[in-house]
Amino acid sequence: xxxxxxxxxxxxxxxxxxxxxxxRELMASAAEKSEEPAPKxxxxxxxxxxxxxxxxxxxxxEQLGRSYHLMCxxxxxxxxxxxxxxxxxxxxxxxxxxxxxxxxPALETLAIIAYRQPLTRAEIEQIRGVAVDxxxxxxxxxGLVEQTGRAEVPGRPNTYGTTQYFLEYFGLGxxxxxxxxxxxxxxxxxxxxxxxxxxxEAPAETxxxxxxxx
Amino acid sequence: MTDYKVKFEVFxxxxxxxxxxxxxxxxxxxxxxxxxxxxxxxxxxxVMRMLDLEIAGEFLVMAxxxxxxxxxxxxxxxxxxxxxGEDNEEDPRWELIRQLVEYKKFKDAAARLQQLExxxxxxxxxVPGKPEFPEEPSTAKPGVSLFDLVSAVGNIxxxxxxxxxxxxxxxxxxxxxxxKIESIVKLLAEKAPLKFSELFSEAxxxxxxxxTFLALLELIRLKQIVALQQEEFGEIEIAKATELARGEAGxxxxxxxxxxxxxxxx
Numbered sequence: 001x002x003x004x005x006x007x008x009x010x011x012x013x014x015x016x017x018x019x020x021x022x023x024r025e026l027m028a029s030a031a032e033k034s035e036e037p038a039p040k041x042x043x044x045x046x047x048x049x050x051x052x053x054x055x056x057x058x059x060x061x062e063q064l065g066r067s068y069h070l071m072c073x074x075x076x077x078x079x080x081x082x083x084x085x086x087x088x089x090x091x092x093x094x095x096x097x098x099x100x101x102x103x104x105p106a107l108e109t110l111a112i113i114a115y116r117q118p119l120t121r122a123e124i125e126q127i128r129g130v131a132v133d134x135x136x137x138x139x140x141x142x143g144l145v146e147q148t149g150r151a152e153v154p155g156r157p158n159t160y161g162t163t164q165y166f167l168e169y170f171g172l173g174x175x176x177x178x179x180x181x182x183x184x185x186x187x188x189x190x191x192x193x194x195x196x197x198x199x200x201e202a203p204a205e206t207x208x209x210x211x212x213x214x
Numbered sequence: 215m216t217d218y219k220v221k222f223e224v225f226x227x228x229x230x231x232x233x234x235x236x237x238x239x240x241x242x243x244x245x246x247x248x249x250x251x252x253x254x255x256x257x258x259x260x261v262m263r264m265l266d267l268e269i270a271g272e273f274l275v276m277a278x279x280x281x282x283x284x285x286x287x288x289x290x291x292x293x294x295x296x297x298x299g300e301d302n303e304e305d306p307r308w309e310l311i312r313q314l315v316e317y318k319k320f321k322d323a324a325a326r327l328q329q330l331e332x333x334x335x336x337x338x339x340x341v342p343g344k345p346e347f348p349e350e351p352s353t354a355k356p357g358v359s360l361f362d363l364v365s366a367v368g369n370i371x372x373x374x375x376x377x378x379x380x381x382x383x384x385x386x387x388x389x390x391x392x393x394k395i396e397s398i399v400k401l402l403a404e405k406a407p408l409k410f411s412e413l414f415s416e417a418x419x420x421x422x423x424x425x426t427f428l429a430l431l432e433l434i435r436l437k438q439i440v441a442l443q444q445e446e447f448g449e450i451e452i453a454k455a456t457e458l459a460r461g462e463a464g465x466x467x468x469x470x471x472x473x474x475x476x477x478x479x480x
Contacts, residue, residue: 013342068340079340086336098335105226107324107331115323127317130227130272170327171334179326184319 001038003045004053004060007077008070017076020047020054072173074164099142109135110144110162114175115184117161118148124160136160144169228276229317231258236314243314248307249287252280283307358441358450366410366450367427374420389422394429402439402454410441410450 007023018026024047031043054077058070068081081089102110105128112127113119124132139145148161162175172178235254236246259277262269283306402408413430417423430452433439442451 012340015342015344017339071337081338081340083333083336086338089338093338096335096338101331101335102328104324107327108226108320111320111323111327114327115320127313127320128227129229129276129313129317130270169334170330171337172330178323179330180323184323 001041002053003042003049004057006042007050007053008057011070011077011079014078017073017078019076020050022076023047023050071171072177073171074167075174103135103138105132105135106138110139110166111184113139113145113160114162114166114178115181118151118159120151120153120157120159122157227270228255228273229314231255231273232276232314233318233321243311243318246311248280248310249284252284255280279306279310283310358443362443362447362450363410363427363431363441367414367423370411370414370417370423371420374423389425391425391429391432394426395433398426398429398433398452399438402452407442407451407453410452413452 006027010023010026011018024045027039027042027045027050030039034040054070054072058072061068061070066082067085068079071078071080108128109124109132112124116123116127121132121136124136136145143163144166145160146163147158149159150156151159166172167174175181178184232251232255233243235251235258236243239246239250241247256277259269259273262273286306398413401413413426414423417426430439430441434441437455439452440455442453443449444451
């Protein structure tokens with residue numbers, strides 16, 4: 001028997017999303033309770049092995065193009081139907097109870113916090129170029145961001161970061177799963193050779209725009 | 215100033231407006247002509263002012279920056295101001311473009327977050343109903359034979375033989391098997407599984423113990439209850455037969471007729 005199949009069977013019947021740690025404990029408990037040899041084999045399986053198997057399982061489901069997928073939300077695994085099939089599921093179980101969608105400024109501010117955390121309000125405003133007081137209030141109230149500490153700069157301003165609920169709300173396994181995480185954490189912006197002003201001609205079409213200086 | 219504010223829907227800040235203007239020009243941020251952009255920006259500010267929209271201070275700061283960039287361009291390159299002591303002073307144009315590029319990336323990231331938000335709204339996790347069957351009484355392994363039961367009741371009876379030495383029974387037989395059946399069923403409804411000894415904890419005489427025991431045997435015979443043992447010669451437990459998955463009922467052995475061997479299903 002394969003570990004991934006066992007995990008699949010467990011998650012198929014699970015009432016709640018389960019973390020790799022939950023699954024490891026369950027494997028140990030199954031080995032203890034059962035007299036059959038197979039559970040004993042998997043008694044000492046590690047969380048790393050479990051996570052690896054689950055990731056493989058998720059990829060396999062993906063490749064098979066199933067209508068459901070195995071997803072990791074805030075570190076806990078569960079099966080869920082794909083968004084494409086929502087109309088039918090909604091007819092079956094009704095709409096999900098969700099708070100209203102976030103506004104554009106809220107999403108932008110949240111994106112900045114998510115990728116650059118921990119950071120201060122001033123740093124957020126520097127990127128957005130506009131005050132974020134109202135938006136921050138909303139994000140804090142909705143539990144998507146929280147104070148994480150204080151920056152070691154004059155005035156020791158609060159720093160902010162995203163919460164566990166943030167991951168749940170967007171269906172993310174961890175912050176590593178944020179789209180284009182590597183790129184956005186620290187954006188290296190290359191200065192092009194020429195910057196255009198009124199008295200200059202645009203460069204030839206063929207030349208790609210962001211040409212870093214040699 | 216804060217009590218009434220018309221929110222400009224599309225442009226949340228000056229960077230939004232600049233990106234919007236750049237997009238309208240259909241040029242790359244790096245290729246944008248900042249002096250043209252400055253003119254357009256100021257035109258928009260003017261329109262906003264005419265519409266009596268609240269213009270955030272940031273817009274005015276941006277307008278000033280753009281004006282500075284524009285005025286700087288009016289001078290020949292060799293006469294442009296270089297702030298003292300800073301040879302490598304950031305080109306204000308570059309500073310603005312850098313900020314725009316960075317902001318644009320986060321704007322795109324926000325759009326992706328929005329996609330995730332919508333996808334999550336339409337993602338329905340599988341939530342199976344809780345299975346009807348109760349957890350397997352995994353602790354009950356060896357079956358209980360009639361001899362186990364007799365031996366257990368013998369231990370209980372010892373309590374009374376020791377007492378009987380200097381105490382006399384003064385009660386008439388006032389317990390019937392059918393009454394005891396009722397009370398066992400009632401006890402089990404309150405708490406299950408029940409320890410064998412708990413059945414007799416309130417017994418006041420040998421007779422009562424015997425009657426209770428007969429009631430127990432009757433219930434086992436009727437397959438209403440089962441007797442279970444965690445380990446061989448361990449404490450016997452009594453449970454309702456319905457509490458077990460039917461297939462597991464064979465583990466608790468009906469006392470009558472006593473089976474030759476304790477039956478275990480695995």
